[in-house]
Amino acid sequence: MAISTRSNGIRSRQAILDRALEVAGSAGLHAATIGVLSDALGMSKSGVFAHFGSKDALDLAAIDAAAERFARGVMAPAATAPPGIARVVALCEGFLAFVVPAAGAPAHLAPGHPAFALSSSPAARARLDAWLGAWRDALLASVAEAIAHGEMAAASDPAQAEFELRAVLDAAARGMRDEPPAAIVARARRAIDRTLVSWSAA
Amino acid sequence: MAISTRSNGIRSRQAILDRALEVAGSAGLHAATIGVLSDALGMSKSGVFAHFGSKDALDLAAIDAAAERFARGVMAPAATAPPGIARVVALCEGFLAFVVPAAGAPAHLAPGHPAFALSSSPAARARLDAWLGAWRDALLASVAEAIAHGEMAAASDPAQAEFELRAVLDAAARGMRDEPPAAIVARARRAIDRTLVSWSAA
DNA sequence: ATTTGAAACGAACGTTCGTTTATTTGTGAA
DNA sequence: TTCACAAATAAACGAACGTTCGTTTCAAAT
Numbered sequence: 001m002a003i004s005t006r007s008n009g010i011r012s013r014q015a016i017l018d019r020a021l022e023v024a025g026s027a028g029l030h031a032a033t034i035g036v037l038s039d040a041l042g043m044s045k046s047g048v049f050a051h052f053g054s055k056d057a058l059d060l061a062a063i064d065a066a067a068e069r070f071a072r073g074v075m076a077p078a079a080t081a082p083p084g085i086a087r088v089v090a091l092c093e094g095f096l097a098f099v100v101p102a103a104g105a106p107a108h109l110a111p112g113h114p115a116f117a118l119s120s121s122p123a124a125r126a127r128l129d130a131w132l133g134a135w136r137d138a139l140l141a142s143v144a145e146a147i148a149h150g151e152m153a154a155a156s157d158p159a160q161a162e163f164e165l166r167a168v169l170d171a172a173a174r175g176m177r178d179e180p181p182a183a184i185v186a187r188a189r190r191a192i193d194r195t196l197v198s199w200s201a202a
Numbered sequence: 203m204a205i206s207t208r209s210n211g212i213r214s215r216q217a218i219l220d221r222a223l224e225v226a227g228s229a230g231l232h233a234a235t236i237g238v239l240s241d242a243l244g245m246s247k248s249g250v251f252a253h254f255g256s257k258d259a260l261d262l263a264a265i266d267a268a269a270e271r272f273a274r275g276v277m278a279p280a281a282t283a284p285p286g287i288a289r290v291v292a293l294c295e296g297f298l299a300f301v302v303p304a305a306g307a308p309a310h311l312a313p314g315h316p317a318f319a320l321s322s323s324p325a326a327r328a329r330l331d332a333w334l335g336a337w338r339d340a341l342l343a344s345v346a347e348a349i350a351h352g353e354m355a356a357a358s359d360p361a362q363a364e365f366e367l368r369a370v371l372d373a374a375a376r377g378m379r380d381e382p383p384a385a386i387v388a389r390a391r392r393a394i395d396r397t398l399v400s401w402s403a404a
Numbered sequence: 405a406t407t408t409g410a411a412a413c414g415a416a417c418g419t420t421c422g423t424t425t426a427t428t429t430g431t432g433a434a
Numbered sequence: 435t436t437c438a439c440a441a442a443t444a445a446a447c448g449a450a451c452g453t454t455c456g457t458t459t460c461a462a463a464t
Contacts (some may be wrong), residue, residue, distance in 0.1 A: 009410065009412095017323060031320070034452065034453090043412070044412065044413050044414070044452085046412075047411070047413060049452075049454095050411075084233070112376075117229035117320075118229055131330060158390055167373030175365075187362055187390070195455090214442090247443095251423070252441075256422080
């Protein structure tokens with residue numbers, strides 16, 4: 001009871017989404033045109049189009065693919081870390097490793113990336129908001145747990161801590177043009193350490 | 203020796219740029235189409251087009267207009283503040299006031315705004331980089347002065363401080379969707395205070 | 405060997421983009 | 435009054451967009 005008849009259709013779909021995210025990462029999702037993707041993949045426009053049925057569906061699929069990679073690469077591993085500061089650090093380190101990958105790797109997209117920031121349909125915005133919300137909630141919950149476990153000062157505002165951590169992480173994700181990746185990670189790590197120390201002391 | 207012959211041409215140009223920045227602020231610069239602008243202004247496409255000669259020139263003019271407003275609204279006022287921590291604070295407060303304006307005001311665009319983040323010509327990117335560089339340099343120089351004046355610990359890395367301050371400011375400029383503006387400003391101010399205090403102590 | 409159906413194709417569609425050209429409008433200067 | 439010239443217009447252009455349609459390809463199922 002095989003499902004596909006000719007070759008592997010799902011593999012093409014993945015290849016299309018890979019390219020779409022690659023293009024989006026450097027030029028925005030709206031630049032990941034069906035024509036651009038079909039040319040880059042050596043396919044016809046209609047061949048690419050048929051996989052999704054509409055440009056908006058393709059955008060949605062691309063966003064879902066990015067969110068799933070982020071979930072697998074950052075959220076899930078951090079969820080295995082013990083609750084408390086360890087999990088906060090796991091989330092931050094996972095984010096940094098995800099956003100600034102090893103040499104030559106194709107630079108993953110994090111929630112809130114400029115690629116998705118504008119020029120999206122209402123449906124796409126809804127997905128992006130959900131994605132960003134899940135990330136924010138995970139980070140916020142980890143901070144709240146750290147407070148509950150007595151590893152951070154009870155007086156500190158979890159939302160404030162989440163705001164500051166995410167500010168640094170987003171700056172790291174965004175600042176990769178100016179400085180070499182290693183320097184950015186070092187700066188972000190230093191800022192995060194200082195933030196956590198400053199709050200565990202209070 | 204009046205320059206213009208029929209009505210006021212420069213006023214139209216300003217109106218076009220105003221609209222372009224307004225549209226760009228919520229939908230990106232690439233969405234500030236000549237057709238969109240001409241419709242919004244009750245002009246013809248060619249009428250709008252004639253003022254700039256090309257879409258890219260229009261984009262450049264819009265970026266220059268945004269940069270000039272930022273220079274007038276943030277950089278210049280802060281430059282009158284006494285060097286040292288006072289100027290650092292003036293830059294940060296000026297940025298916050300500029301980015302999250304008084305009620306009903308049209309939300310100015312700061313360097314690094316997502317509206318410009320992607321989908322720009324090489325020339326536009328060069329202008330954006332120059333604009334962002336000037337802002338970064340001003341902030342960095344103010345921190346360096348604060349150190350030189352003994353108001354911040356000499357051991358602290360000015361570039362690190364600038365990174366952290368700008369991370370918070372950018373987060374404030376970007377986070378206006380989630381929370382009311384006043385709350386965002388309060389968070390940013392708190393984060394900045396904590397950063398400065400933490401470094402004046404070390 | 406034949407049938408089937410997912411996968412891809414090629415060509416065209418209507419629309420919108422930026423752009424060009426030729427023309428009209430209107431005010432300050434001669 | 436006439437002239438000159440900036441400002442705005444209408445109409446059209448090629449290119450690229452997303453999309454539709456009919457057809458072709460080819461591995462698996464019968």
